Amino acid sequence: MTSADSLKDLQTTVGEMLDSNTTKTLHEGNVANNSSWGSVSIGFSITMMITGLVGNSLALILVYISYRKKENKRKRSFLLCIGSLALIDLFGQLLTSPVVISVYRNGLEWKQLDPSGKLCSFFGVCMTTFGLCALFLASTMAIERAMAITNPHWYSNHMKTRVTKQTLAVILLLVFFFALLPIVGVGKYTLQWPGTWCFINTGDTEVPGNRFFAITFALLGIFSLLVTFSCNVVTIRGLIIRCKTKSGTSQSSKQWERLTTETVIQLLGIMCVLLICWSPLLGLMLRMISTHVSSKECISKDSTSNHISNSDAHFDCDFFLTAIRLASLNQILDPWVYLLLREILLRKFCLVANAVSNCSTEDHKEAQTALKKQKQDLPKSQSS
Template sequence: MKRNQLLCNSFNHTGRRMWDPNTSNTMKERDTSNSTRAAEDCVSVSVAFPLIMMITGLVGNALAMLLVYKSYKKKENRRKQPFLLCIGSLALTDFTGQLLTSPIVISVYLSNRQWSKVDPSGNLCAFFGLSMTMFGLCPLFIANAMAIERTLAIRTPHWYASHMNTRATKIVLLCIWSGVLAFALMPIAGVGQYTLQWPGTWCFIGTGDQNAPGNIFFASTFASLGLVSLFVTFTCNLATIKALVSRCNAKSSASQSSKQWGRITLETMIQLMGIMCVLFACWSPLLVIMLKMISNHTSAEHCKTSTEQGSDLQKDCNVFLTAIRLASLNQILDPWVYLLLRQILLRKFCQVANAVSSCSHDGHKELPMILETEMNKAEG
């Protein structure tokens, strides 16, 4: 196993197994045969990662869209329609992003990581980079819209009820999609560039070429917009949690309403904390490493030569690759954090917890209905 791993690493860095010219022909043939098998093993192992991510992401987001559609059609959920529109749009955005990018990555892996075989003209690289930018920023901005919507619903319910509607939500979502698309098209218009990234299986924003017009501006703007989005989401979610806790404490501790609000507050706090943890864990490494590489005038497309130079660039490139995989993982986790986790796992957990605490059979049956009614009031 260790020998195959060494062969795999050598093949990835140089494209061929290094051998001593003074060795015998038999050893050369055996080494070449081992290199070929190791290369095939690398491809087979590597392609499993994007394939599993694509299937998991598509299934999760498709399930989320189905649940949102069913909830959206219910008359009793009219006050929740703006929130449901945001969740459905987030799932649709993540679904489309994975549908456009994952098959390309899988094709490159199946071609022994030779991008030129899949994209001899280079146009596919620009499309891939545009898709990565478009479907990277859109979920962040939609998360902002959802965080702001939730804050307004909890802190200013009267203003929210009179001003927030599905038409306004659709306008906001349309502005997000069109604005991010216009930004992602800037390299096509000559400002910035999309380049092939280490290890040659994906394309993204170049960070090191100072000669490309507007390249540093475009890359730093992307990273800055992402960090601002994280900050806005974090601030709004904290404000929502604070408002929920204050509203819960304001109620009489002896009343049934207070107990219901305690459950609602705990459930919502868990969800909001989960949202913040997932966003920061998935996106902050990529955005920070991008700013670092921009300040150092380095780029991941130079990683193929860094092993020969023995520099620290290869470490940054490996971190950058891990960071982009974490950001891609966010597309898989989004539907579970925003919708599936809350409606399936958390409510089942509340039911099981109340059953264990010797609640009456009738009260246990009525609990989900009570929680749903109170949650509608809290979000509407």
């Protein structure tokens, strides 16, 4: 073997070693980045799960105590709706959050936990069922409150707890059957970016009925939001009108004003929470359906390349993850905006507002008294 051949073999060996070390270093760096990002994400998921469980459990306890009181018979329909919403949000957290946490702990490898794909379908059914149920229950409570304010006599005569229970059961069954459509071949649930959850496929046009199922979900969500907003506006208007007709100095009129203030603030809070939590997801779903984009494309592209050439698709995938987290946040905020916030914070807010109002009124009266006294003393000083 000549010296030239030995030199060539040495260069080849060194090159292979450098390539091997470079590949190993890059791989370790990617694993470290993924693990660190996953640890942040798993902390986020655990925090949301614990917060949701605590809030909804407290709401269920308060609803049960209020429902047993005899003086709350007229409120039982509304309490049933709030209790059903808290129970649905609680089950939604219990059935979906542990799956997400398990995938994070498994290194974002969904297929290792779910090689058959049945867990993905189960996850998608849960997301669709509990998401739409929460929206429809919000609409049901908005309709119930609007009828109680605008037509109290009809409400007291016809709105019985039996009717409320039947309505809630029908809503739950219809939403559940709708969520089962991909199981029978109409639409499809697929793994979504970053590979920790499954939801409706928005970009696959080859699956029968997939476009119909995705558009129907988005439109049903938007419809329920519009119903909730419209009924809450009607309720606020009715409360303000009745408050003006009952205005006076009596104790009952002051109590009615306080109750009106609490209810209006609560309804405004409900409307803001629903708008912030659900409008990004529903709007983005319609956009992704129209452009035939699905967040599962980010998983396949990310596995082959560290850079996604289509910036729009990458933006949609990241924003879709943020939007679904906002929608999940609604399950945590529901018990607070419907019940706990009013019980704990609104009373204190109204007490502070009344205290400030009373102080300013007393100061104004003292100023008026002092001014009158000065006017009375003025002629005396002039005459002397």
